[in-house]
Amino acid sequence: MFEGGLVVALDIGTSRIRAAIGEYDEQSKLCLAGMASVASKGLRRGVIVNIESLIKLISKVVEEAEHQAGRTVEELWVSQSAYILEGLNSRGVVAVRSKDREIRKIDVDRVMEVARAIALPMDRKILHVIPQHFVVDDQPGIKDPLDMVAVRLGAEVHVVTAPEAALDNCLKAVNRSGFAVRAMVMDSLAASCSVLTHEEMDMGVLMLDIGSSSTGWILFQGGAPWKSGHIPLGGDQVSKDLSIVLKTPQESAEEIKCESGCCWEDLIEMDEPVIVPGVGGNKPIHVTQRELAMIISARIREMFQLIRDDMDLGRNIYRLSAGLVITGGGANLRGIAQLAGSVFDLPVRIGNPLAPTVENKDLGPEWSVLMGLVQYGDQQNPLDLTDIRRQKVGISGNKTAKKEGGMASAILNWLKEFV
Ligand SMILES: Nc1ncnc2c1ncn2[C@@H]1O[C@H](COP(=O)(O)OP(=O)(O)OP(=O)(O)O)[C@@H](O)[C@H]1O
Ligand SMILES: [Mg+2]
Numbered sequence: 001m002f003e004g005g006l007v008v009a010l011d012i013g014t015s016r017i018r019a020a021i022g023e024y025d026e027q028s029k030l031c032l033a034g035m036a037s038v039a040s041k042g043l044r045r046g047v048i049v050n051i052e053s054l055i056k057l058i059s060k061v062v063e064e065a066e067h068q069a070g071r072t073v074e075e076l077w078v079s080q081s082a083y084i085l086e087g088l089n090s091r092g093v094v095a096v097r098s099k100d101r102e103i104r105k106i107d108v109d110r111v112m113e114v115a116r117a118i119a120l121p122m123d124r125k126i127l128h129v130i131p132q133h134f135v136v137d138d139q140p141g142i143k144d145p146l147d148m149v150a151v152r153l154g155a156e157v158h159v160v161t162a163p164e165a166a167l168d169n170c171l172k173a174v175n176r177s178g179f180a181v182r183a184m185v186m187d188s189l190a191a192s193c194s195v196l197t198h199e200e201m202d203m204g205v206l207m208l209d210i211g212s213s214s215t216g217w218i219l220f221q222g223g224a225p226w227k228s229g230h231i232p233l234g235g236d237q238v239s240k241d242l243s244i245v246l247k248t249p250q251e252s253a254e255e256i257k258c259e260s261g262c263c264w265e266d267l268i269e270m271d272e273p274v275i276v277p278g279v280g281g282n283k284p285i286h287v288t289q290r291e292l293a294m295i296i297s298a299r300i301r302e303m304f305q306l307i308r309d310d311m312d313l314g315r316n317i318y319r320l321s322a323g324l325v326i327t328g329g330g331a332n333l334r335g336i337a338q339l340a341g342s343v344f345d346l347p348v349r350i351g352n353p354l355a356p357t358v359e360n361k362d363l364g365p366e367w368s369v370l371m372g373l374v375q376y377g378d379q380q381n382p383l384d385l386t387d388i389r390r391q392k393v394g395i396s397g398n399k400t401a402k403k404e405g406g407m408a409s410a411i412l413n414w415l416k417e418f419v
Contacts, residue, residue: 003023003071004023004024004025004026004028005023005024006021006022006023006024006033006069006071006073007021007022007030007077007374007377007378008020008021008022008062008065008073008075008076008077008179008182008377009022009076009077009078009079009370009371009373009374009377010058010061010062010076010077010078010079010174010179010370010373011079011187011190011369011370011373012040012043012046012054012058012078012079012081012170013040013043013046013079013081013187013211013212013369014040014043014044014045014046014081014211014212014213014214014234014236015039015040015211015212015213015235015236015329016037016038016039016040016329016366017037017038017040017054017057017058017061018035018036018037018061018367018369018370019034019035019036019037019061019062019064019065019076019370020032020034020035020036020065020370020371020373020374021033021034021035021065021066021068021069021071021073022356022374022377022378023069023071029356030356030374030378031356031357032355032356032357032374033068033069033070033071034064034065034066034067034068034069034071035065035068035355035367035370036061036062036064036065036068037061038057038060038061038064040057041053041054041057042054042057044213045081045083045213045214045232046080046081046082046083046084046187046211046213046214047081047083047084047166048166048169048170048173051169051172051173051176054173055173055176055177058173058174058177058179059177059178062076062177062179073179074179074180075179075180075181075182076174076179076180076181076182077182077183077185077190077373077374077376077377078170078174078181078182078183078184078185078373079184079185079186079187079190079369079370079373080127080162080166080167080170080184080185080186080187081187081211081214081216082186082187082188082209082214082216082217082218082228082229082230083213083214083216083230083232084162084163084166085127085160085161085162085186085228085230086124086160086161086162086229087158087159087160087218087225087227087228087229088118088158088159088161089132089156089157089158089159089226089227090115090116090117090118090156090157090159091115091154091155091156091157092111092112092113092114092115092116092117092154092155092157093111093114093135093152093153093154093155094107094110094111094114094152094153095151095152095153096150096151096152096153097110100149101149101150101151102147102148102149103136103145103146103147103148103149103150103153104146105146107145107153108134108145108146108153108155111134111153111154111155112129112131112155112157114155115129115131115155115156115157115159116129116157116159118159120161123163123164123165124161124162124163124164125161125162125164125167126159126160126161127160127161127162127167127184127186128158128159128160128185128186128189129157129158129159130157130158130159130160130224130225131155131156131157131224132156132157132158132222132224132225132226133155133156133222133224134153134154134155134156135152135153135154135155135156136148136150136152136153136154137150137151137152140154140156141222143223158224158225158226158227158228160186160189160228162184167184170184171184182377185373185376186216186228187209187211187216187369188207188209188216188217188218188228188230188369189218189225189228189372189376190368190369190370190372190373190376191207191209191216191327191328191351191353191368191369191372192207192218192220192225192372193372193373193375193376193379194351194353194354194368194369194371194372194374194375195207195325195327195351195352195353195365195368195372196220196325196351198223199322200220200322200325201220201221201223201224202221202222202223203221203321203322204219204220204221204222204226204318204319204320204321204322205219205220205320205322205323205324205325206218206219206220206311206320206323206324206325206344206346207219207220207324207325207326207327207351208307208324208325208326208327208328208331208340209327209328209368209369210234210235210303210326210327210328210329210330210331210336211234211235211328211329211330212234212235212236212329212330213232213234213236214230214231214232214233214234215230215231215233215234215303215307215328215330216228216229216230216328217229217230217231217307217310217311219311219316219319219320221319226316226319227311227316229310229311231303231306231307231310233299233302233303233306234328234330235257235328235329235330235333236254237299237303238257238261238296238299238300238330238333239253239254239257240253241295241296241298241299242256242257242261242292242295242296245295246276246285246287246295247278247279247282247285248276248277248278248279249277249279252276252277256274256276256292257292257296257333258332260274260289260292261292261293261296261333261334262289262292262293262296262333262334262335263293263296263297263300263301263333263334263335263336263338263339264293264297264334264335264336264338264339265290265293265294265297265335266338267334267335267338268289268290268293270289271288271289271290272288272289273286273287273288273289274286274287274288274289274292293335296333297335297339300333300336300339301339301343304339304340304343304344305343308343308344313344317346320346322347323346323347323348323349324340324341324344324346324347324348324349325348325349325350325351326340326348326349326350326351326365327350327351327352327353327365327368328365328366328368328369329364329365329366331350331351331365331366332364332365332366336350337349337350350365351365351368352364352365352368353365353367353368353370353371353372354371355367355371356371356374356375356378
């Protein structure tokens with residue numbers, strides 16, 4: 001039987017841990033062979049707080065995906081919560097060295113080295129360095145400067161940094177589950193690979209990944225990330241609000257939100273009553289769907305306003321010709337696109353990822369990070385110039401892995417992917 005190479009993804013979320021196995025077929029096309037998810041434990045706001053629980057869950061979810069795929073896996077592409085990450089822009093300039101002043105790979109390598117040399121606190125390290133564009137002499141906006149003639153080469157990059165301890169804990173958890181880490185990828189960056197189109201990234205788009213404990217945002221322009229960040233609020237905050245206001249256990253509030261919740265009143269046609277279980281033997285009460293919507297929309301509106309301020313919408317609105325894309329489990333909330341449209345004053349769509357199956361199945365937005373990791377791995381885009389796994393783990397070699405060609409090939413891969 002044909003056994004193609006594998007790309008295995010692990011999305012460690014605060015509410016669920018998800019794993020997917022992509023397998024190359026005889027035509028070298030990646031197809032989804034297994035996919036599983038388990039309720040998460042051991043994380044708070046994307047940060048590991050109980051490593052033992054996490055280890056068990058990682059083993060469980062990957063084994064389940066292995067069982068479906070009928071394959072055993074060795075190394076994983078692993079998500080990192082935007083909650084612990086920080087994005088900033090940096091730039092560098094170097095003189096072109098060659099006599100004929102043609103820009104070579106070595107010049108690109110050097111300018112990227114200079115651009116990534118930022119002052120970092122001792123406890124943080126660089127997770128991604130993504131080129132936004134190159135400046136060839138005074139000409140900005142160049143995607144591929146190789147072979148151009150110039151005196152100076154500049155690069156503007158988006159750098160994502162992470163706390164070293166959090167990365168080490170994640171690495172330890174995956175290793176102790178019996179797997180190696182192929183690379184770690186910011187969750188919102190991974191999600192963008194599965195839900196954004198190249199045109200949107202080029203024209204300028206804002207993507208929100210509404211998870212359970214936090215919401216990551218990432219702004220693309222000119223085909224590359226321009227700004228990224230997060231707010232410490234996600235879908236669970238809405239359930240907490242409902243639980244407090246309606247005096248019901250949080251599990252019931254979560255169920256009510258998912259089944260009857262809406263954050264745009266105009267969508268409610270029949271204002272049917274919803275039964276809310278009481279706490280500790282108290283009698284259930286009835287609320288209307290409109291009342292629910294009032295509680296939910298207040299919180300979601302506040303979250304959108306925080307993101308709008310955090311990303312400085314006023315200054316960046318001209319960068320967003322392609323509007324707003326919302327993904328993550330929180331994007332399942334009814335009316336969220338309408339509410340976002342009114343707060344951001346942008347066209348909005350929900351980002352549902354396509355699973356790489358024969359019929360390209362449409363999945364819910366909660367699968368976008370996982371599917372994005374599979375795509376990211378498929379493209380073998382070694383944006384992770386720190387390549388954390390190499391520092392600690394001996395990798396026995398991924399069957400699908402092509403040789404990594406250092407920084408320049410990282411840039412070229414990035415360019416190939418998004419130009
Ligand atoms: N139908 C629905 N309506 C409203 N909210 C929903 C619905 N389905 C899921 N959610 C919410 O989505 C959130 C979970 O999203 P997701 O699975 O993307 O989070 P996560 O990746 O585990 O968390 P994080 O990214 O914060 O670590 C939960 O808060 C859940 O209540
Ligand atoms: Mg998530």
